Every structure is written in structure tokens, then in C-alpha cells.
């Protein structure tokens with residue numbers, strides 16, 4: 001009996017983050033190291049749909065990020081965060097991906 005309530009509680013709690021993200025903003029962001037950072041940095045102004053169709057090299061993604069900063073007023077993230085996001089984008093949305 002108690003174990004059932006416990007399981008129900010765990011299931012309910014673990015379902016929360018998914019539900020919170022399920023507003024479409026991050027749809028299309030593939031799982032991978034850096035997804036959380038990319039979601040924070042890149043879905044503040046538009047949804048991920050704006051860029052998940054792109055297939056770019058790391059240099060290409062770096063240029064995209066510069067454009068967001070220079071043209072669209074994005075606050076440049078810490079260098080460490082930039083690295084994580086650029087690695088994520090070039091690994092998950094690189095030229096060799098379908």
C-alpha cells in the first residue's frame with residue numbers, strides 16, 4: 001500500500017520537468033550534453049524551431065551566436081557556457097546529421 005503511494009509520488013514528481021518543458025519552446029532540441037544550457041541560452045527569444053533545422057559546423061554555430069549577440073541583442077553567455085552550447089549545437093546539429 002505505502003509502496004504504491006510512494007511510487008505514485010515519485011512518478012508524479014518526475015513527470016513535472018517534462019511537463020514544464022512541454023510548451024513547445026524546446027521542441028526539437030535533441031538529447032545530449034549541453035541541451036539544458038542550449039535551451040536556456042537559445043530559446044529565450046524564439047523557440048528552438050528557429051534553428052533545429054540548421055546543419056552547421058562549429059564555426060557556423062559560432063557565427064550564428066555572434067549574430068544573436070551583435071544583431072539581436074543577446075547577452076553573451078560566459079565563455080564556458082558558450083563552449084558547452086557550441087559543442088552541443090555542432091554535435092547535435094552538425095553537417096553530418098540528417
Ligand code: HEC
Nearest residue numbers: 041042043044045046050051064065067068072073074075
Ligand atoms: C536576445 C534574443 C535572442 C536570443 C537569446 C537568441 N536569438 Fe536567435 N534570433 C533572434 C531574433 C530576433 C531572430 C530573428 C527572428 C526573425 O527574423 O523572426 C533570430 C533568428 C535566429 C536564427 C535564424 C537566422 C537569422 O539570422 O535570422 C537562428 C538560426 C537563430 N536565431 C539561432 C539562435 C541560437 C542558436 C541561439 C542561441 C545561441 C539564439 N538564436 C538565441 C533573437 C535571439
